[in-house]
Amino acid sequence: MSTVEQLQDLTKQEYKWGFVTAVEEDRLPAGLNEEIIRAIAQKKDEPEFMLEWRLKAYRYWASQEKAQAEPKWANVKFPPIDYQAITYYSAPKQKTELKSLDEVDPEILETYSKLGIPLHEQKLLAGVAVDAVFDSVSVATTFKAKLAEAGVIFCSFSEAVKNHPELVKKYLGSVVPYTDNFYAALNSAVFSDGSFVYVPKGVRCPMELSTYFRINAQNTGQFERTLIVADEGAYVSYLEGCTAPVRDENQLHAAVVELIAHDNATIKYSTVQNWYPGDKEGKGGIYNFVTKRGKCLGKNSKISWTQVETGSAITWKYPSCILQGDNSVGEFYSVALTNNYQQADTGTKMIHLGKNTRSTIVSKGISAGHGQNTYRGMVKILKGAHGARNYTQCDSLLIGDKCGAHTFPYIEVKNASARMEHEASTSKIGEDQIFYLQQRGISREECVSMIINGFCKAVFRELPMEFAVEAQKLLSISLEGSVG
């Protein structure tokens, strides 16, 4: 077999997380209108302010939809989405409030343990608290008591609305207003759950926090919302993971994440995204249209995004930082992999407002099969941002000759004292490299995954240890068979 043939001999590996769990669902009828919004708010027993906010968001979204203002600038192709065919609320049926993990539907517990996320605390990775979101609802949060001791609030968004309305009211929409973009508006109107984190002044969160999102139900969208607030001097590291069953039709996932870092606070946000990518012919898969943004509100604050994106049919996301506080730091480390017919348009925005603000962007795009991988990044240095600095490194790796890599860096500088550095490269995975490693006894597949892990090193080392190992494995699995 020639090299080219080998390179074209694509994924024999099936998606391993594609099973469906049989649980009774409580779902609203498909379609979207004010009645549905009210029904969601009612099901969640929300205070008035939430309903009002949702309705405003809905009305804004409806006007945008009417004006056909769905964003079209991304370098991705997909047929129009029928928003009236989607179900906006689906939850596993459960009796009222859960007192403990033992009350969680065993089918759901089983699902998470199959996914390698045991929810029983004694079996958990030490030092990681998990919030599990199944379809639209948070089903379990572990290590609550231990976190409460430190004063850290880590709960589902619904609980936060009930138990900490003042915090939610203060911060919700403060970084991503519902008018931000089409999908953010949709999310604001219909979001059903997600995670909420508040780390009080001077507290270093004693463990990694993690949310595990799972789409299970058919024909539903998943719209979760995450809000993380680190008060002065606080530190928190948060990780999200995602999977979904194999289904022929596309499913929409439109999440919003807002981060707020006060003076001297640090938030590290890591994502390992492995939504169902569709099959080898490009059928099915998740549309992952996500708005993630952090605000470095206080001086010396820091927000760091790390993402490993291997799943989804289409990924559209730009985790961004607004560097408002003086000396604040924004970071974006990304590995995005597209295989078969996956498309990714991802990158970041770094908006420098404060003095001496610094940002670092490291993006590694890997394309295999017919995958299309676009990096889109913006660095904006505003007038007041004296001494701002940005370093951008953008590398693409191609496997085979039917895939594509594209780079769109936008730079806008309004302050002459700014310093910008940009490096970019595109390379093909080399037969010489593979042969060299093979000659030392290493199998071809392992060689490829080794070369790719080396390529992604600068990003992986930003991930919490346990997850870095997971991410490496995930990358190998996602590429299995793509190089002969």
Place this chain on the structure above:
Amino acid sequence: MSLLDIKNLHASVNGVEILKGINLTINPGEVHSIMGPNGSGKSTLAGVLARRESYEITQGQVTFNGKDLLEMKPEEAACEGLFLAFQYPVEIPGISNAYFLRTALNAIRKYRGEEELDAMDFLPLLREKMRLLEMDDKFLNRPVNEGFSGGEKKRNEIVQMAVLEPMLAVLDETDSGLDIDALKVVANGVNSMRSTERSFLVVTHYQRLLNYIVPDYVHVLVNGRIVKSGGPELALELEEKGYSWTEAEPAGARR
């Protein structure tokens, strides 16, 4: 039984025949040297033995350790005990030398049904071999060959050979790019590995290397054929007269 037996080997690249009937037998414990002008096919022969895929074998057989070498994938040949020190070692960014070599050694050990080594057991072994080649510890954690000087890359090849302990080591111009001291160090490393079981095929342009690594046989490869074979004295003769005189004589590489 011979360790390597090459019979009438013909190989082409992109339809152009490069090896035009090679015959060569190497017994356990022997050191053979191949010399020959640029472009004569020395690296091609080394590449074919290491099972590089870009070569098309059009005729002939190669037996390695009693098995059909031409049926093996590159990693199988390596696991069977064939090592190639590359003329141009390749850089692998982001992967540390130590991690790479441990992965390689464990792949080979696994193939042989031996237990894999963890980092704790492996590191002292690697350190010892690096000391033998007078390589600094800082190379443990540097990405494979990345930014290494020409000579450092060559030394690193021999470190790898020392760790992987092959049956047959093919050294493709390991001496070129080495300074005089480094040449001695590398030759030392190779000599320390000579044994009654292990064989070497040393490709070189310079007789000088053969002062340190004294071969049992020297072969002259010209235009895809072995045109002359002899003992170490042949290398001296070549140094003196060049290659042109060898071509007139009949080939007699098979012993």
